[in-house]
Amino acid sequence: xxxxxxxxxxxxxxxxxxxxxxxxxxxxxxxxxxxxxxxxxxxxxxxxxxxxxxxxxxxxxxxxxxxxxxxxxxxxxxxxxxxxxxxxxxxxxxxxxxxxxxxxxxxxxxxxxxxxxxxxxxxxxxxxxxxxxxxxxxxxxxxxxxxxxxxxxxxxxxxxxxxxxxxxxxxxxxxxxxxxxxxxxxxxxxxxxxxxxxxxxxxxxxxxxxxxxxxxxxxxxxxxxxxxxxxxxxxxxxxxxxxxxxxxxxxxxxxxxxxxxxxxxxxxxxxxxxxxxxxxxxxxxxxxxxxxxxxxxxxxxxxxxxxxxxxxxxxxxxxxxxxxxxxxxxxxxxxxxxxxxxxxxxxxxxxxxxxxxxxxxxxxxxxxxxxxxxxxxxxxxxxxxxxxxxxxxxxxxxxxxxxxxxxxxxxxxxxxxxxxxxxxxxxx
Numbered sequence: 001x002x003x004x005x006x007x008x009x010x011x012x013x014x015x016x017x018x019x020x021x022x023x024x025x026x027x028x029x030x031x032x033x034x035x036x037x038x039x040x041x042x043x044x045x046x047x048x049x050x051x052x053x054x055x056x057x058x059x060x061x062x063x064x065x066x067x068x069x070x071x072x073x074x075x076x077x078x079x080x081x082x083x084x085x086x087x088x089x090x091x092x093x094x095x096x097x098x099x100x101x102x103x104x105x106x107x108x109x110x111x112x113x114x115x116x117x118x119x120x121x122x123x124x125x126x127x128x129x130x131x132x133x134x135x136x137x138x139x140x141x142x143x144x145x146x147x148x149x150x151x152x153x154x155x156x157x158x159x160x161x162x163x164x165x166x167x168x169x170x171x172x173x174x175x176x177x178x179x180x181x182x183x184x185x186x187x188x189x190x191x192x193x194x195x196x197x198x199x200x201x202x203x204x205x206x207x208x209x210x211x212x213x214x215x216x217x218x219x220x221x222x223x224x225x226x227x228x229x230x231x232x233x234x235x236x237x238x239x240x241x242x243x244x245x246x247x248x249x250x251x252x253x254x255x256x257x258x259x260x261x262x263x264x265x266x267x268x269x270x271x272x273x274x275x276x277x278x279x280x281x282x283x284x285x286x287x288x289x290x291x292x293x294x295x296x297x298x299x300x301x302x303x304x305x306x307x308x309x310x311x312x313x314x315x316x317x318x319x320x321x322x323x324x325x326x327x328x329x330x331x332x333x334x335x336x337x338x339x340x341x342x343x344x345x346x347x348x349x350x351x352x353x354x355x356x357x358x359x360x361x362x363x364x365x366x367x368x369x370x371x372x373x374x375x376x377x378x379x380x381x382x383x384x385x386x387x388x389x390x391x392x393x394x395x396x397x398x399x400x401x402x403x404x405x406x407x408x409x410x411x412x413x414x415x416x417x418x419x420x421x422x423x424x425x426x427x428x
Contacts, residue, residue, distance in 0.1 A: 005073035011333035055079035067127040218399040227416040255315035260418035262308040274361040289339030292326040303339040363399035
């Protein structure tokens with residue numbers, strides 16, 4: 001028997017640590033290869049860590065509510081024979097050694113500028129990375145204790161302290177965090193008899209923080225346009241059974257909408273950008289996020305990377321897969337990151353119009369409303385006639401710092417043109 005270190009794997013760009021929320025296996029339990037051992041949570045998504053080798057759980061290194069860094073050992077397994085730790089670590093983390101080394105170097109640089117010791121208490125737990133940032137930025141223990149955290153158990157996350165540092169360095173342009181604003185500006189809610197107090201879960205706190213931040217950062221403008229999707233509705237009704245038989249997937253409207261948006265982004269690439277201070281980052285890849293409601297009532301946005309490179313069948317499979325795994329809480333952290341444009345289907349709730357909030361650091365989002373039958377004027381060679389058409393509203397919200405009304409309006413118009421020009425004779 002030999003020991004094998006179970007490593008916290010890479011969880012996507014920008015995620016350097018995770019909180020252990022539950023050990024699925026106990027000490028002494030047998031573990032099969034690729035079997036989940038522990039559940040973890042980041043500020044982006046909940047996930048689990050499988051073991052790349054079979055063995056027995058010998059030691060737990062990170063307890064529940066403890067924080068581990070990417071590349072750090074979280075448990076020790078007893079395995080039969082000798083296992084090459086370097087190879088299995090690479091398989092588990094799927095992270096180049098340079099990433100782990102960079103994280104280690106960053107921490108060393110931070111700790112080299114320590115001004116005063118930062119400590120955790122029973123009420124306030126700080127991860128090593130948060131402590132290092134605080135010490136590097138000259139944040140005192142008292143100042144750190146005043147930061148309202150959004151992590152598990154109100155823990156101060158890396159994002160919390162970095163946001164605090166940015167606002168601290170730019171006082172005139174600082175944005176008051178939602179938690180501080182709630183404490184300073186909003187009067188306490190008076191409870192009446194029979195009122196129920198419901199504590200926000202971790203994901204709801206993150207959503208609340210991100211939505212307020214997005215509205216504070218970006219001046220939102222929303223353009224609305226009604227589009228005739230009769231051809232799409234009739235085509236889908238005609239081919240949905242054949243599509244299911246051929247592809248093994250249901251064809252919904254969402255992949256058709258995503259296809260039109262991806263085409264329009266190629267026509268207007270300046271909608272596929274991000275803002276970094278006074279600079280604009282024009283994105284090469286078209287990564288479209290699709291907002292999905294969870295059974296808990298919370299919201300998550302899985303991302304279809306390089307959406308423009310899929311055909312309609314490929315998009316249908318990708319949409320169905322991400323939506324199903326989102327509802328089952330089985331998305332991987334990197335599957336909800338890297339979006340460059342987002343679509344949300346408010347029509348699934350019967351809504352026809354909406355004013356969606358732009359997810360940062362993107363600069364635009366499209367809401368598609370319910371498809372409704374309406375009487376409409378139809379132009380024919382013999383003259384205008386009244387007919388029943390399938391109509392839908394597009395609500396396009398965009399960041400007025402970099403997207404003016406002309407670009408925002410032309411983009412939503414182009415999406416509508418692609419939808420209205422949908423070929424009813426398109427093969428399955």
